[in-house]
Amino acid sequence: MTDAGTTAAEAAYRGVRAAVVGTGLIGGSILLRLRDAGLDVTGWDPDPTTRDQARERGVSILETVEAAVAGRELVFLCGPLPTLPTALSAVAAASGPDCILTDVGSTKAEVAAAAARQGLLHRFVPGHPMAGAELAGLTAAGPTLLDGAAWVLCPGPVTAPFRWLTGLLLAVFGARVVPLAAAEHDRAAALASHVPHLLAGALAGATHRTAAPDAVLALAAGSFRDGTRVAATPAARTVNLLLGNREEVLRELTGVRAYLDDLAAALRTGDRERLTARYDEAGAVRRLLSDRAYTTRVRDFPVDGDHTGEVGWLRETGAAGGYLGACQVREGRVRYTARLPRAGSGVTRGPDGPADAVDRR
Structure with a gap:
């Protein structure tokens, strides 16, 4: 992501209080990018050596996970895959009730099921940035590692956290947000x-x-x-x-x-x-x-009320090979701009609606 392309978009998220739990390759890269984008970000890692490395790179690392997530508006869970359900429970208990939680695990069904059991679907958005490296650890992390990545987010029954997080990932990482059901991911x-x-x-x-x-x-x-x-x-x-x-x-x-x-x-x-x-x-x-050709489709939905249609359209968009390029909430409606494979340039067809059309159904 270039400086010229970030200034206006990032401005809306500067000062957001975020935390990153687990600062290896992916978590460390998220931490560094959020810091560079002007967010108020803290981190925590169970390894003391990793915490020291983070401090050497000029980021705020606290000694306990509870201290790192207290008073935060957004927490990224970036530990090893088997630890995510337990970490989700601990972070949810230590953070405020309005704090949005997400993860970066490479599988989604298990952690999504854990969130459902714990009653956290109203503020947990399963996620997975499709980027990385064969290296590991904070020493391999960098603030540009995830720039422009396809970043899966799984929309749930409460869509407000999904919308807000989508906007942040688009603005800060230049991500291509791919909305998918956990099992489809x-x-x-x-x-x-x-x-x-x-x-x-x-x-x-x-x-x-x-x-x-x-x-x-x-x-x-x-x-x-x-x-x-x-x-x-x-x-x-x-x-x-x-x-x-x-x-x-x-x-x-x-x-x-x-x-x-x-x-x-x-x-x-x-x-x-x-x-x-x-x-x-x-x-x-x-x-x-x-060489894939894409077309633009726009849909908007009411912010309040039954979100079944919104979630269904989002999941269909991701399953059809599409991604979100914009998400705006204005005057009681949320408008999504999606990019979908053009007919004849892929192996699937996109969800309903003509190209470059706004559908207010």
């Missing part, structure tokens, strides 16, 4: 993020076990480096995300195996036409990462 993340960790681990692990691993590494170029990059992620972090989304990962892995078996069968029989067709199909999907 976990299904999509299985193939978009989690299965690639399995494939990277398999390729790197097979290289280690081959007869001449040093020769393989000597020849390794871009395809090997790109394909194995996340294998360098700390093992504990990878295991957490795989076990946290086990059923969805295994389900999507079945499809990946079937496609790989199809390629192997064509290779085994020397079927050039079949191999070419499979790689043409795969290449078309890969090119959508950079």
